[in-house]
Amino acid sequence: MTQDVEMKEVPAPSNSTASSSPSTFHHLKEIASLIETGAYAREVRRIVRAVRLTMALRRKLKAQVLSAFLNFALTPGSEPHNRLASYLPKEDEHEMEVDTATSVTQTPVKHPLPELEIYCYLLVLIYLIDQKKYNEAKACSSASVARLKNLNRRTVDVLASRLYFYYSLSYELTGDLAEIRGNLLALHRIATLRHDELGQETLLNLLLRNYLHYNLYDQAEKLRSKAPRFEAHSNQQFCRYLFYLGKIRTIQLEYTDAKESLLQAARKAPVAALGFRVQCNKWAIIVRLLLGEIPERTVFMQKGMENALRPYFELTNAVRIGDLELFKSVAEKFSTTFSSDRTHNLIVRLRHNVIRTGLRNISISYSRISLADVAKKLRLDSANPVTDAESIVAKAIRDGAIDATLDRANGWMVSKETGDIYSTNEPQIAFNSRIAFCLNMHNEAVRALRFPPNSHKEKESAEKRRERQQQEQELAKHIAEEDDDEF
Amino acid sequence: MDPQLTEVSQLFERFKAACVREDVDTGSNLLSKLKVMLTGFRSLPPLFEDTPNAIHELTLARDIYEHAVLLSVKIGDQDAFERDFFQLKPYYTDASGRLPPSSQEYMILGLNLLRLLVQNRIAEFHTELELLSPTALENPCIKHAVELEQSFMEGAYNRVLSAKQTVPYKTYDYFMDLLAKTVRDEIAGCSEKAYDYLSISDARQTLLFSSDDELLQYINEEHPEWEIKNGVVIFQKAKESAPCKEIPSLQLINQTLSYARELERIV
Numbered sequence: 001m002t003q004d005v006e007m008k009e010v011p012a013p014s015n016s017t018a019s020s021s022p023s024t025f026h027h028l029k030e031i032a033s034l035i036e037t038g039a040y041a042r043e044v045r046r047i048v049r050a051v052r053l054t055m056a057l058r059r060k061l062k063a064q065v066l067s068a069f070l071n072f073a074l075t076p077g078s079e080p081h082n083r084l085a086s087y088l089p090k091e092d093e094h095e096m097e098v099d100t101a102t103s104v105t106q107t108p109v110k111h112p113l114p115e116l117e118i119y120c121y122l123l124v125l126i127y128l129i130d131q132k133k134y135n136e137a138k139a140c141s142s143a144s145v146a147r148l149k150n151l152n153r154r155t156v157d158v159l160a161s162r163l164y165f166y167y168s169l170s171y172e173l174t175g176d177l178a179e180i181r182g183n184l185l186a187l188h189r190i191a192t193l194r195h196d197e198l199g200q201e202t203l204l205n206l207l208l209r210n211y212l213h214y215n216l217y218d219q220a221e222k223l224r225s226k227a228p229r230f231e232a233h234s235n236q237q238f239c240r241y242l243f244y245l246g247k248i249r250t251i252q253l254e255y256t257d258a259k260e261s262l263l264q265a266a267r268k269a270p271v272a273a274l275g276f277r278v279q280c281n282k283w284a285i286i287v288r289l290l291l292g293e294i295p296e297r298t299v300f301m302q303k304g305m306e307n308a309l310r311p312y313f314e315l316t317n318a319v320r321i322g323d324l325e326l327f328k329s330v331a332e333k334f335s336t337t338f339s340s341d342r343t344h345n346l347i348v349r350l351r352h353n354v355i356r357t358g359l360r361n362i363s364i365s366y367s368r369i370s371l372a373d374v375a376k377k378l379r380l381d382s383a384n385p386v387t388d389a390e391s392i393v394a395k396a397i398r399d400g401a402i403d404a405t406l407d408r409a410n411g412w413m414v415s416k417e418t419g420d421i422y423s424t425n426e427p428q429i430a431f432n433s434r435i436a437f438c439l440n441m442h443n444e445a446v447r448a449l450r451f452p453p454n455s456h457k458e459k460e461s462a463e464k465r466r467e468r469q470q471q472e473q474e475l476a477k478h479i480a481e482e483d484d485d486e487f
Numbered sequence: 488m489d490p491q492l493t494e495v496s497q498l499f500e501r502f503k504a505a506c507v508r509e510d511v512d513t514g515s516n517l518l519s520k521l522k523v524m525l526t527g528f529r530s531l532p533p534l535f536e537d538t539p540n541a542i543h544e545l546t547l548a549r550d551i552y553e554h555a556v557l558l559s560v561k562i563g564d565q566d567a568f569e570r571d572f573f574q575l576k577p578y579y580t581d582a583s584g585r586l587p588p589s590s591q592e593y594m595i596l597g598l599n600l601l602r603l604l605v606q607n608r609i610a611e612f613h614t615e616l617e618l619l620s621p622t623a624l625e626n627p628c629i630k631h632a633v634e635l636e637q638s639f640m641e642g643a644y645n646r647v648l649s650a651k652q653t654v655p656y657k658t659y660d661y662f663m664d665l666l667a668k669t670v671r672d673e674i675a676g677c678s679e680k681a682y683d684y685l686s687i688s689d690a691r692q693t694l695l696f697s698s699d700d701e702l703l704q705y706i707n708e709e710h711p712e713w714e715i716k717n718g719v720v721i722f723q724k725a726k727e728s729a730p731c732k733e734i735p736s737l738q739l740i741n742q743t744l745s746y747a748r749e750l751e752r753i754v
Contacts, residue, residue: 252610394677395642406681439749
């Protein structure tokens with residue numbers, strides 16, 4: 001899930017108010033007011049919009065802007081303000097991080113909204129992670145999670161789910177993922193109790209990621225099968241869920257399900273999420289090879305992915321030709337890439353497929369061939385290749401991979417005639433599966449149409465309609481730009 | 488030292504002696520007693536408390552469970568093996584940071600992999616494999632199991648059986664024998680489809696029997712449909728290929744109806 005854009009932040013000189021500062025601060029103030037209106041009107045959509053606008057500002061966040069914003073949003077001197085401000089470096093000196101105990105906060109004098117407070121936490125956290133101050137980010141996120149446990153408002157949920165994500169990210173970047181597993185499980189329980197569906201989804205994905213990071217596929221599957229399922233709220237979370245599901249299924253040898261999930265994840269992912277799509281594609285390629293089908297060349301030539309997919313391209317080549325020697329050399333050549341992708345064990349499983357493909361090629365090209373020649377062509381390196389070849393061919397025949405018979409007395413393999421396929425039911429079955437797929441897609445699209453929830457309640461005044469249209473335009477523009485904003 | 492601890496250690500020594508003597512009954516009795524006494528220790532999973540004797544207790548418990556696993560192999564009880572192995576696993580994974588590595592760890596891991604293979608639980612085999620670090624995969628016990636699985640998947644059954652000779656430890660023999668039986672069934676299945684007929688001597692060789700009588704007995708029990716004529720085993724003749732002109736009408740009707748229904752839904 002590597003979408004972390006490496007931001008090279010030029011630290012702003014302390015006494016120059018760069019022209020971007022006031023406008024960033026201005027933006028932040030706007031966002032704060034948006035959050036306030038949203039919280040008062042209990043409209044979650046405004047908060048979502050606020051978060052989206054924040055992500056656009058991500059690159060422009062600087063320490064002074066943040067401290068100024070904190071001063072504006074929270075009363076200076078109140079406990080949340082002190083805690084958050086301690087994470088930001090003051091001017092040029094880096095203050096020692098004050099790890100204040102996380103106690104229950106008393107309501108400060110100005111009554112800032114809890115949403116605003118959580119929003120400040122989020123801002124500081126994003127800033128710390130972008131600055132690569134991972135340890136402080138860890139502390140900050142733990143504090144925010146402790147704070148969140150006390151809040152139970154729908155409007156906070158959107159912000160909360162972002163916070164959970166960064167919480168997990170900060171721990172992952174410092175290599176301590178195992179520590180927070182208990183916390184994540186508790187949070188998931190709480191989210192389910194409060195019917196916080198977005199939070200549930202996010203936390204489930206984070207938990208799966210946690211387990212898969214340590215290769216605990218068994219436990220991940222147990223969690224996934226028992227967790228409550230519902231319609232996905234966020235496209236990004238759904239993509240992630242599909243990817244994790246695909247991975248689990250691959251390891252459990254259920255290749256058809258895995259292929260479906262992985263391909264769907266790769267398709268649904270936003271174009272800007274290049275790293276994620278590369279990973280999906282890598283696993284999808286291997287699963288297809290394990291299923292016995294060769295992915296087309298266009299898969300490897302997708303924009304931006306050519307270099308990353310190069311080792312897999314060579315691997316596919318070796319499998320396609322059915323050459324064991326080539327396969328072994330490719331596997332050794334790129335073994336470091338495969339180990340870092342954690343696909344090494346899957347590649348080992350591919351050996352069997354290479355042999356099968358080789359056999360299939362032989363059986364199609366020869367009507368009759370001696371077993372010794374088969375062994376030689378397959379280049380099986382073993383003690384007595386002929387007996388090996390015989391058993392392998394026998395198994396392949398039993399599994400239906402090739403259509404042939406063996407003749408022990410003469411020691412050869414006789415291929416059967418492959419009749420005309422079009423005279424059988426094969427084309428009809430293939431057509432049927434495609435038709436079913438298209439119809440399914442149509443049904444899902446109809447079901448996915450969303451209507452605004454209050455549309456039937458009141459007639460819109462002209463003003464409200466204008467506002468809604470403006471929002472829709474913004475949304476459309478944003479989708480068209482495909483900005484990599486959300487997570 | 489803690490009196491409880493000394494008691495357990497003494498009982499453990501007696502247990503080990505019983506195992507060496509191949510006295511399975513005493514061994515099982517002592518084992519149950521040991522397990523009950525282990526519940527008294529608070530530093531063991533799932534509590535993992537930090538008592539002063541923690542390291543000692545953990546090592547002792549781990550040794551006890553390792554011997555329990557080996558005992559279950561001697562008895563041939565696969566369920567007991569599974570239970571004991573699951574209890575042993577947290578010692579290898581969670582407590583591995585605190586304890587010195589056990590000498591028998593890889594052997595037991597290899598045994599477990601072999602057991603999963605014999606029971607045909609290939610998905611779990613692979614899940615377990617994922618949990619192993621690359622150094623673990625280099626170990627001969629683990630490597631043996633992995634190569635065995637590969638040969639099994641490929642169908643090179645003779646390699647599987649020759650691997651019987653190369654077992655790293657004697658304890659593997661029990662599972663290898665079970666594996667041999669599974670392999671024989673597989674070979675029979677493959678030969679049935681691949682060959683039209685086989686001479687008796689060839690059949691005996693492929694199915695790895697030492698005499699013709701055993702072969703005939705096997706055929707009578709497992710595969711009564713094979714015919715034996717003139718010293719040749721004729722496998723079940725492929726059923727007369729069903730007339731391909733037959734139309735699977737039910738399936739066609741179902742499909743067409745579903746198309747009609749879906750198309751009607753499109754507004």
